[in-house]
Amino acid sequence: MMQTEPNAVVSRFLGISAKSLHTSSAKNEDHKLKAKALKYTLQRTAQTLLYNHEGGKQHxxxxxxxxxxxxxxxxxxxxxxxxxxxxxxxxxxSVWSCPVCAAKITESRREDLQKAVSNWLLQGSSCLLLTSTFPHEADMPLSELLEKFAEALQKFKNSRTYKNIFGTSVAASALKSKKNTPLKNIIEGTHPRLGTVRSLEVSHGVNGWHPHTHEVLFMDDDRLLTDTAAVESLTKAWVVALINAGLGDESKINDMLLRAMDIRGGDYVADYVNKFGREPVELQGWTIAHEVTKANSKMGKVGRKFGNEFHYTPFQLLGFATDGDSVAAELFKEFSACFEGKRMNYWTNGLKDWFNINEVEDEDLAVxxxxxxxxxxxxxxxxxxxxxxxxxxxxxxxxxxxxxxxxxxxxxxxxxxxxxxxxxxxxxxxxxxxxxxxxxxxx
Ligand SMILES: [Zn+2]
Structure with missing residues (x-):
């Protein structure tokens, strides 16, 4: 890889601390205290909602x-x-159910991701952001959606299209060689990748639950963005995987081809990494719990927008529950039960090793x-x-x-x-x- 001048994206990464210097430190500290108050308030609600009144094992x-x-x-x-x-x-x-622990865990996960991305970009390589989603299905329980979504992801990764385009992860085969057990079948992709970091997220909107993944692709370059044929066949492979897994059907195929997959580069990746795990405590206009009620009546300003729909994160639901919204309370309980024990980030084999990032458990990061x-x-x-x-x-x-x-x-x-x-x-x-x-x- 050639050593090149840091591009605009790299500068944005390196400029993060400079940006925070512009904010007055008193304001910053006040914000931190408010965020902490919010986290304890939301945690108290989670404790109330998840407490098992029949005794026995507690969350x-x-x-x-x-x-x-x-x-x-x-x-x-x-x-x-x-x-x-x-x-x-x-x-x-608990990274999913505890706002106090989640803040610490996700911040550390974000730092890992930022280290890897900055490192990779500084070498003159490229990172892309791949978002995978599916048409909303009202009235399907979250557990069922998650199962089908995971199945679709598996089918997609195993598809010939995926393998032909991305090939065998370079970091994975490097790790295997290092351990003296080199991979036997290495596929040279048309757009080779070092590896990927996938994050699972879910939001809730008018059409029910909406699981989706964001995947940071560590690529040699960003040729893929302009390779229309490759992007089209990836999208097609994803839509086929979704339909085979029972998410969506032939009648929705045009809509799915348009909206189920999204690949972007440059600033979008930087933005994504900067914001990772930083919601909801630092979401604009949403710093303390009692503001949630107000926010609820002006959804447009704080809802996360997908297409023309508004979506809320689980901790936003917890905020609504704090203010007495019993539907939000039930939704949070459903979410918590489905996500407990799931990993938030998945790094492909060898990628952490490539960037010298240690494997640390959520529990250890929360101390x-x-x-x-x-x-x-x-x-x-x-x-x-x-x-x-x-x-x-x-x-x-x-x-x-x-x-x-x-x-x-x-x-x-x-x-x-x-x-x-x-x-x-x-x-x-x-x-x-x-x-x-x-x-x-x-x-
Ligand atoms: Zn906790």
Missing amino acids: RVCSCHRNVASDGVSVYRDVSGNNARFGNLMTCG DQETEKEKEEEFVIRLDGDQWKLVIETNARFEVLQAAARGGLNSVLSLIEDLKTRPKSYRGWFKDFARPDFSRFFH
Whole structure:
């Protein structure tokens, strides 16, 4: 690959931090706090919706940032006064059902993707964005749609068209050779690819659930964009796969050929990577929960638009549920049940290895820890079991963090006093996994 000057797309990637410098830092910090408040609010709703009242096994989000991993709950604050966090709390690591964990996990996934894409573009190569979808089918349960959609994807990848165009992933065959088990049948594609990263998403609109995938293709160049014949045969192969999997039929074929597949390049890829996982907490005009009701009445401004229809993300549904929308609540429960355990991103074999990206589980990315080295942090307080129960019963987790960030120990103490006078309107249960600390006997 030839070394070339970074093109406009690369500059956009490299310019991300410059862009954030333009925003005043106070505004930024205020935004961060609002986003955090929203995440805790939405998480509380998810805990209420997914709590199993018959007892038995609970969804893991129900114990997230409630259950205590060791003796008491610690609170830490940035000396800047802009942020605070809890220590010793259990995190659930559910990327689909927990807004608090999802934010951390998707940000890390986004960084991986950005690293790979920037790296690839800097070598003078190209990235394309392939979006695969299908005609909306009202009244089909999400579980059934997902099954059929997965089947269609499998058929598409196995199709002769797909194989002839993209060939064997270069990164996959490189990894095999490195491990001394070289691939026997390597297909040279007409538009060879290093590999792909596929992300599964779902939204809900007037015609029901709408699963779709976005796939970043790591290509040598972007010839594919102007190769009309190749794009047409890929689209045809996708539509055939959909029909064979039971999504859509002959009567919709023209519409499907027009809308079921979309391949773009350049800025679209940069935009996609920049935004990945950053909704809904940073969605414009949508930063705190009570704004959701207003948003609901002006759908056009915040709905994600596909064609002429408006679609909502699962966390937006959770926002509507927070405001008492019982249909949205049921939809979120259906979504959560269908997506639990599914992977959000799928990197083709060898691609992470090619870019030296480590394989890390969602659960490990969700753990609360200090990650930015420059940041200075101080210990504020350790809340005992009774204090923590009070915080949960009054649904005040975010308020504790806000008090710690802005006013430190004294603010937290006076907040605790204030909480004692408030009605206890939430279930205050949590599990204390504290174990005796044997290390103290060895001093
Ligand atoms: Zn969680």
